Amino acid sequence: MTPERPVPAVPTATYRLQLQPEFPFAAAEAAVPYLAGLGVSHLHLSPVLEAVPGSTHGYDVVDHARVRDELGGEAGLRSLARTAREHGLGLVVDIVPNHMAASPRHNRALWEVLREGPEAPYARWFDLDWDAQGGQLLLPVLGRRLGEEIGQLKADGDVLRYHDHVFPLREGTEGLPLPQLLDAQWYRPVWWRLARTELNYRRFFSISELIGVRVEDPEVFTATHATLLRLLDEGVVDGLRVDHPDGLADPDAYLRRLHEATAGRWTVVEKILAADEQLPAVWPVAGTTGYDALRHVDGLFTDPAGAGELLGHYRRFTAPQDDRGGHWASTVRGAAYEVVTHELATEVDRLTRVASRLCAESPDPALRDHAPWALRTALRELLVRLDVYRPYASGDAAATVTEEAAAEARAAFTVPEEAHAVTVVRDLVLGRAGGGPAHSEFRARFAQTASALRAKSVEDTAFYRYVPLLSANEVGSDPGNPAVSPEDFHAYCARVQRDWPATGTVLSTHDTKRSADVRAAVSVLTQCPERWAGVLAEVTGAGGGVPDPHLVWAAWQTFFGLGRAEEERLQGALLKHVREAGLHTAWTEQDPAYEDAVAKYVAGGPCGAPGRLVSGFRDALAPHIRANVLGAALVHLAMPGVPDVYQGTEGEYRALVDPDNRRPFAPQEASSEKADLTRAALGLRRRRPEVFGEAATYAPLTAEGPAAAHCVAFVRSGEVLAAVTRLSLRLAEEGGWRDTSLTLPPGRWADVLAPEREFEGHTRVEDLFAGLPVALLERVGGR
CATH class of the missing domain: 3.30.1590.10 (Maltooligosyl trehalose synthase, domain 2)
Incomplete structure (x- = not known):
């Protein structure tokens, strides 16, 4: 029997596997040698508990007491854990505390x-x-x-x-x-x-x-977590990813209870942070699952000026009216009104009933005599103005449900006297009024409803209505301000290293709308917006069969990001796109004629003769797409935090929204620039964890010379240096690197991908990037 190798308590890197009946524990076990060879320290498994039969994702749990039979049961999971440990790997498991499948025959x-x-x-x-x-x-x-x-x-x-x-x-x-x-x-x-x-x-x-599910109840928590906690205690599982904590009544209390129950095992939470939002400092977790990192990495490779020009072309191309795509903030607000009024009407009604009861039973006269319709209106107007997912018990709710938002909500009332309902509702949310169990219920439900509204209106609606730059339409991102400057990126990394050094970081997940490589290609368009507008005018100039301009714009960007794509894949993704947008068709109110027009347009446009012109344009930009793909990959693997590599993304991986990105995993044994870079970076992290871990340091390194802004570099713990090319097309148009240089920290530095190449001191960036548009260096010898 092969002796087990030690597994680090905090991962150096994780590898996400989407388990499903077509890829069970046995298939994951067979892939262990390959995955260990990549250099990760832990396998990150999608949910493993019993789910609805045939489920391809596992988030529809039906029995918390059993490991899923279709995946191989507990015996299969234990066998996978043993084999993983023999190769020095641990297991991180995705857990789903918020919900179960509403399937009585299985639940x-x-x-x-x-x-x-x-x-x-x-x-x-x-x-x-x-x-x-x-x-x-x-x-x-x-x-x-x-x-x-x-x-x-x-x-x-x-x-x-x-x-x-x-x-x-x-x-x-x-x-x-x-x-x-x-x-x-x-x-x-x-x-x-x-x-x-x-x-x-x-x-x-x-x-x-x-x-x-009411995991806020201690007995329910115990019953729904017993099996996973036992697997943790027995060393089968080593860490956890918590799905959607914002849906819980009290995430603060839940995470404290989980931390105590797991004895502080490494845990990350799927918390979506707004641009200026910080993870609650009191949460006893390692950090988030990494969507905040995704936004910063993607933004680093987005040209801010070009993104603005692209938006201008988009507005002229689509000629949007009202909130249908011209401005991000108004698109989000319009979507939020629709969702809170229709899709979440039952949740708002329940909130209204609780608020009405609190007001009617309150000894405070100021809470009396508010009609249910006024309270419902106040709730709706406050909810649509939240800029984050929800308030928390540990935070200042007034910073989330602001007085500015309340003033806007009051202005929405046609009768000023009725607008006092806004003050009542806000005071209830902030804890300034009310009391007792009903008040606690109201505050919890308000937060839960706010979270659902934010997710549905932004992720599942606005992202499909406002589409000037599809690479910016990802969970946690800010399509209204998609670019991130090198200075802001470095500041973010410094904060992560200081406050959450073991947080998760990601570029692609099972939930991303487009894989990192697709987004990296699309973001190149911010460096050539005029050329893209010209190409688009040429391929759409013939007219005829055009469903609507928003769809056309999104279809061609999607095709550009994918490259040559099978018609069925592209049609499936764009059909989902228009149904989520809900402007011409929807999941529940489908318009067959419009959907047929979409399918015909995809067949005759991107997948027809005009597609060859866009493919040629993409081929001409291949060096710059390559720079973005490799640059994003290296930044992700070298920055602070624990990188999570989604299945298949160690090599070229072009995928669209689920189910396209949830196909059964197959190891990519072939060598490629991206695969070689990924193996080198992951291997370095595994070999030298102290350089990247919780006690590590992060320091920006600034280039000098005419193209200094196009080189982004940083040093980890004085021992590893990562440098990438930023906005390479703009760089080429400006005349290349010329005399731009990077002064390396003292000592000799070897290229991890080509150890025979060494650098020292004042180094020409052109020499540093002689073979690849990125460089990963390790200090050799003494300082």
Whole structure:
């Protein structure tokens, strides 16, 4: 038996694997030698607990007590852990505390609640509102109204069947006629469209198939975390990634409890930070999963002036009206109004009911006499003005729900006297009014609703409506201000090294809209906006069959980012794009004629003869795409934090939004510039963890000369130097590096990719980048 090698407590780098029935534990185990050879220290696994059969992602958990059978069960996970440890690798596992699948036939806990009602032992597990809907839980599963579907509902012994859905019958109701039988249950199957306005259970965003779990209850926390905590205690698992903590009633308390239960194991949280937002300092975690790092790395390779010019071309090309793409802030605000009014109407109604009860029962006269409609309006107007995901108990809620936002919300009222409802709602959110359990419930639900609204309106709507630069439309990014200066990038890295040195960093994930390599290509367009506008005018000049200008702009940028793409892949991604945008068609209100026009345009445009012109344009820009791809990869792997490498991205990886980016993993054994660079950087991190770890240092290194702004360099702990080319097309147009130089710290420095190349002291940047547009150097010998 091969002896186990020690696994570091804090990863030096992780490698994300998307487990699914087509890629189970055994397949991951077979890939361990390859992954160990890359230089990572831990495998980062998607959720491993029992999920809905056939799930390709695992976030629809149905049983927290079991490791997923379709992946190989606990035996398969243990075998993977043993093999990984023999190769010096640990396991980090993704956990899902916020929700479970609302599938009674698979979710035993939910099944018991539907059968036994509010007195069921599992009733405390779920975030349910038994006071609404006459004490029945609405299950939005019917394809049409009940009157049209009642013939498809069949009582069968002690269960009720509807197509492939199965529900338990309440004891003693089995023999009732169907209408009376339905009325006698603790649940009510309804038309799926009622979920928007009538649902009485908390869900994940607006996805009714995922039901909220009350992990704030200590007993629920214990029950839902016992298996994973046991696997941690037994050394099978070494660290955790926490999915969507913003959905929880009290993320602060949850993370404290998790930290205590895991004895402080390395844990990162999927917290999406706004541009100026900081991770709560009191959270006992290593940091985020890394979307904040993604924004800074992508922004570094975006030309700010060119991004502004591209926006101008976009506005002229699309001629947007109102909030439909001309300005980022108005696009977000418009999307937020739509989402809070329609998709999250049931959540706002529940908040309104709680607020109305608090006001009616308050001994404070200032809270009395507010109509529910006024409170609902105040809630809506405040929610759409939040610039971050949510407030936290540990933070200053007034900094999130600001007085400026409140003043704007009051101005939205046509009757000034009714605008006092805004003050009432804000005081309730800030804890200045109210009290007791109902007030705690209100504050928690306000924060949870704010989080869902921000995610749905920004990530799943505005990102598909405002598309001047698709590379900037990623979770955590700021499409309204996509560029990041070298100075701001260095300042960010210094803060990370000081405050969160073991945080996660990413460039591609299972949730990114486009992989890092696709974004790196698209961002080159900010260096040649006039040329791109000319190419676009040429390929769209013939007219005919154009669905709408926003789609056309997005389609050609998507095609440019991918390069030559299969028609089916491109059509699938763009169909999702237009449904998410919700301007001409949507997931729930599909317009077949418009969607057919989109498919025909993709076939005859990007995937037709005009596509060859754009492919040729892309080929001409290949050296600059290469500089961006390699530059982003090296910066990510050398900057502060723990880099997470998404499956396949060690080599060339061009993927679009899921499901395109969740295909089963296959090792990339072939050598390439990016693969060689990735192996070299990961190997260096694994070999010299002290240079990159929690006690490491980060220092910018500034070039001198006419092209100094195009060289971004930094030194880690005085021992490793990373340098990359920034905005290489602009550099070429300005005459190249010329006499630009970089003065290296004292000592001799060897090129990690070509050790025979050494540098010392005053070094010409042109020599440093003689073979590649990036350089990774390691100090050799003494200082």
